[in-house]
Every structure is written in C-alpha cells, then in structure tokens.
Amino acid sequence: MTQAKLRFSSFEEYLAAGDDLELEGRYELIDGELVKLPPESIGNNSIAMQIF
Numbered sequence: 001m002t003q004a005k006l007r008f009s010s011f012e013e014y015l016a017a018g019d020d021l022e023l024e025g026r027y028e029l030i031d032g033e034l035v036k037l038p039p040e041s042i043g044n045n046s047i048a049m050q051i052f
Helices: 011-021 042-051
Strands: 027-030 033-036
Antiparallel strands (some): 027 033
C-alpha cells in the first residue's frame, strides 16, 4: 500500500496523483488539501430518494 499525499499545490498535481490515492469514502479538494466528507444524513438520503 502506498502513502497518499493529502496536500496538493495545484489541481493538475491532484489529477496526476490519479488512482495512487487509494482512498475510501468521499473526499473534496479544499485549499489544496483533501478533506474527508461526512456521510449523508438519513433525512438527506430520504429526500434524495423521493426526488429520484
């Protein structure tokens, strides 16, 4: 298993990392740093399913 770099100086550097990141869950790139997003709430999922 490789160590993931969680801070990037550009979006291009993030894209170049590609599948080497091996991260589980949902992440968002904020100010050059990968931040793990919390899971959706039950209420949010319920509303999304009704819209779907």
